Amino acid sequence: MRIAVAVGPGGGGTLRPLADDGTPLGDAEPVPSLVAAVAERERADRPRWVWSSSARVYRALVEAGVRVGRCHDLELIESLLSGHDGRYGEPRSVAAAWARLRGEPVPDDRPPPAEAGPQASLFDDEDADDAEDLGPIVAVHAEQQRRIAALPGFATLAAAESAGALIAAEMTHAGLPWSVAAHDALLTEMLGPRPSGGLRPRRLQDLADKIGTAFGRHVNPDSPAQIVKALAAAGYQVKTTRAHVLKEIDHPAVPLLLEYKELSRLHTAHGWAWLDTWVHDGRFRPEYVVGGVVSGRWATNGGGALQIPRVLRSAVVADEGWSLVVADAAQLEPRVLAALAGDRAFADAAAQGDLYAALADVFTPSADLTARDKAKLALLSAMYGGGTGDAVQLLGVLKKRFPDAFDFVEAAAQAGERGHLVRSRLGRTCPPPSGEWRELTSTGDDTRSASAVRSRGRFTRNFVVQATAADWALTLMARLRQRLTVLGDPHLVFFQHDEVIVHTPTPLADEVVTAIEASAKEAGDLLFGRTPVVFPMESAIVQRYSDAK
């Protein structure tokens, strides 16, 4: 059973039970308190909740202490359906979908609220202007269900995306356990004591001074342009100041610059200011953007949650009596390719724990690369569209020995180059080429045109793999969440593409590991059915994130 929800003013709202196809099963029922009504109906019926946006509605429910098992997120699913139809990025609000349904002018999506305030107070809002109408919600849901039913795999995608939205709201609420003391100690050790005002920490200022001395002139090490000029004056012509370019230069300022860059990065991106802004009450609470990346990967708003530097993982510390279960999918993307392509020889290799090692015997080692290195390089090139240097020859080996796998990504690349759409296993669809791209590639056969064509080929080549990996990861998390609910206290606190962290009472950690493995297997079965390909999770039970791997 499903229940549609419309948020009303003053914490109230309206509920209406629906059949799976969206047909109303009863009258609309006004309720004075959505929090109380949802909690009660969840206990009684465990329905799939149909609402406009989990990021708004469920977030407010979670803040009020309510949890639900399943939902249908109308905005996220509208995005998926639009994308499937090749109308990527059209407005996705219920109002917009309702307008399209009736052939009326489609309103633009409202920009997301700037601060957390309006969301936290969603249910306290007395403003009747913000109240939702149940009619459009019911109608848009029915239309979405009609469209989903015609698309193989899409019901799974819709359920997984919606589950992801529930998980994202819950993870933001729970937060990643973060030790301010450990973080501060690390910064102090690497940068010197916390400076006052906007000053550079001591270690950075020392390096900046030494860099000036080494060049014999004042240089702001934060300015690539100034570094290029200073190097030119010293007789070194460089186009950029990237680390790998600087490393080739024999000048006393270079080691200082490299150290400065590394420490400066830590200070500006994850220094004390970050700590003040993003960590409260021992928790880092990033805001996840489900479906924020075209491939179905998540993005985050603020805090750079998906780019936590490795050195800072020692600041992620479980609570007393609790542990972190850190689990990541080993070699996920090549395994996904093996399963997608149905290449028998490749899939047999992917039935092994170390896929690259299993492929190694078809490559011959050289002085600088082992056979396993070569296998890895060949596969990454096939998926990312590389093919320079050594990779050319390695790709040739791949093509000969695993023709179906090679052809699969080649077909995706060619579709992209022609301007066609490609899709993930469950139906998530890449954006169509821009009008600019079409114009550029239709008129000429000059270098710019050829370059644009190849660029889109690389994008679609990678999309089919990356997006299917995202399908898999989302499915894994949805299953894992259900299992964790049964266990009780253990809960997800972090997700990064192919890696999850569960915060759990230590006595339950082993059961969490088992739950993760079972969920990974289920995700593989659900996406690919019978396949020899395995999707192993490497799990570690640790106190600190940095102790995993």
Added chain:
DNA sequence: GACTTCGGCGCC
């Protein structure tokens, strides 16, 4: 002063 773009680098 507010805004955008660029260069660079962190993560997968």
Added chain:
DNA sequence: AAATGGCGCCGAAGTC
């Protein structure tokens, strides 16, 4: 001859 996918965030520099 050259050709590697996806992001977010920072300070500097340029623009209005």
